[in-house]
Amino acid sequence: MYGYSGKILHVDLTNRTVRTERKPEDWYRTYIGGVAMAARLCWENIEVGCDPLSPGNPICIANGLFAGTPVPVGGKYGIAAKSPLTGFLGDSMSSSWFTVALKRAGWDGIVIHGASDEWVYVFIDDDRVEFRDASRLLGVDALAAGEVIREELGDDQVRSATIGPAGEKMVLMANVTNDSRQAGRTGHGAVWGSKKLKAVSVRGTHGVRVADPDALLKLCFDITEAAQGPYTQKYRILGTVSNVLNMNRLGLLPTRNYQQGVFEDAELVSGEYLHEHHKAKTLACAQCPIACEQMSRVTDGPYAGAIAGVEYESLYAVAPNCGLNDMRAAIKVIEVCDKGGMDTMSTGVTISWAMETFERGIFTKEDFKCAKYPEGFEPYFGNGEAAVTLAEMIRDREGIGDLLAQGTKRASAQVDAERGTETYKWAMHIKGLECPGYDARGLKTFALGLAVSTRGACHNRTAAYDPDIQGEVDRFSVDETRGELAKDTEEYAAVYDTLPLCKFIRRCFTGKADRAGAWPSIAKLINATTGWNFGYDDVDLIGERAHTIKKAFNIREGWTRKDDHLPYRWMHEPMKEGASAGHVVSEEELEYMKDLYYKAKGWTKDGLIPKEKLIALGMEDVAEEIGV
């Protein structure tokens, strides 16, 4: 096989043993890599029904097919485990030199079983695996841990995936971090913490073999050149933060815990403002010719010295959504999250829930006592120091941080049970995962995409905002096309998440990002790498299969139709002002769209997958377990 080694490494932390599993070529053709392969490994290795923080939940890592080759934006891996936030599949993806090293070490993926008694890190040195004492690494922040390990092992080519202090404390929104990028959302860091696993470090010294390197290089050169032009300009110059003003104009910028879609101080927390006042350096992910990471620095005020890569999805959550108009505090919150190893989105949205709960008088100053403020503090919207302090308290599980470390779903349920309140009405999550930076009341197709997502409220797994924002459909109403659109956009995204390729490259193949524009070029990349003979339909199937294995996993873990929901606020409180004023997603609209979606997917009205559908996708063993 080219592009793959054919080997999966199984690591057992309980017994400190390792074994090699060999997979046939057909298995790779079906699951490819990234998110789909990680999900499939999770399907094969989990103890069904287990507590996500128990030894029965495996950490499953799958390389990208193109990792270690010059394929632009192909240096990514997928990671999957049962999510402690959602109770369903937690699948994440990250750009990383870690996956490049893993590929060069001769492994296509890793499954980590069991749990260790002592803090440990796993060092994969080509085909040798070592369990190493991690006690010296405890408390080391997520951005520094990789370098500490490199120093310990004496090789600056060693690449690590690590957790930060938040993961060590099993904060449910903790990330896995590598080379200052994160496998975010869904709480992988907490799963690592539950296993006392601080890091996985890899040294890979072998070259990566591909079927036709000269053909591959030619393809890569052209894509790399196109990636310097207008198709990626938005990402290269301002980065994703350019969305702040765009979303504000559309009335979709989450503001004060999604109470509003317009932020009066949006200019002050815009990408343009960030670029002008705080930009320190633009960086690229592994093997990426676009480079969109805007490293931003605070030079004055109480947070001087803070430095962080600022993405839109971090910024909306900690700035407008917490009512902050001080970019310096926003950068500091993001830095606390990144160093702590926490998801900025879930952290920001959980803080905004706490702020609203405080403003409504349910929480009082007393509830916010901590070492830094022994008398407590008042976390009203716009209080930047409160946001910074709450992020630190969540990271350390200090005081009320212990409650908030569980995310909005559990925190609100606990408060409501203890105090007889209804804070769930402003807990902004789907399936337990906090909402992204687009208010779905003004994006009806996207609302469906989010509700049915296997991952919870994730904008990356559904691209259903696209037809809404591009004006292909009326974003404020629903019609019979929406089921098909949600299906098409989620499977489109799943192709990118499985190879994986960064979606920012999507227009660089031919100028057109749609299937007709991208799939033929992606097929060529696959074929030059593997020697296979993939065509348009084969590429298209990658997405449907990827999405199906994730859905199958959720069904086996007890998913039912009612789990495809939206936050109470989006269904009951019309937007107050701006371009999306007056809109809400009604129960009737949502249920209608869910019917359309399940039908478009070829599933039953209850959202279950027929046996014949699974067999047609080459998933006979899945059909036997969950097919109807």
Next chain:
Amino acid sequence: MPTSTSKYQYVANDPDKCVGCQFCEYICSYTKTGEFNTYRSRIRNVRIEPIVVMSIACRTCENAPCVIACPRKALTQSTETGIIKVDKDACDGCGWCIEACDFGAISINPETKMAEICDQCEDVEDGPQCVKWCPKDALTLGTADQFAQKVRKEAVSKLLQELLV
């Protein structure tokens, strides 16, 4: 006397433009070894968190310290191009040249155990492949004097912008 000044061309990196994608390492290793392996690259990208990033290759020093240091006379420098060649029969991989180099621009090939140094792809038709591939035009082949000329010109253009039509 050893000196790091060079009158020769070398591959220089502009750290302001470099984004740390490591394409230079990929293409170098492929050009020189036929495989994609940053361990085999003769140009190395160095990253120091959070925002320092830069690539380094041989800077063709005059009276190159590595050449002088080699106890087996395995390294020779072209008087014409400044490119340093390693004699495969003479090099025994002792690493003395690596210690002598102020820039860490020499590596030991993990398989052959011999020193490897950037030769500016002198046998490749369109020159250094890292320069050709760098997506951000952060790599340039030139002499120190040429780099200075370029910077001077840019500085003057900025200073006297109003006179430029």
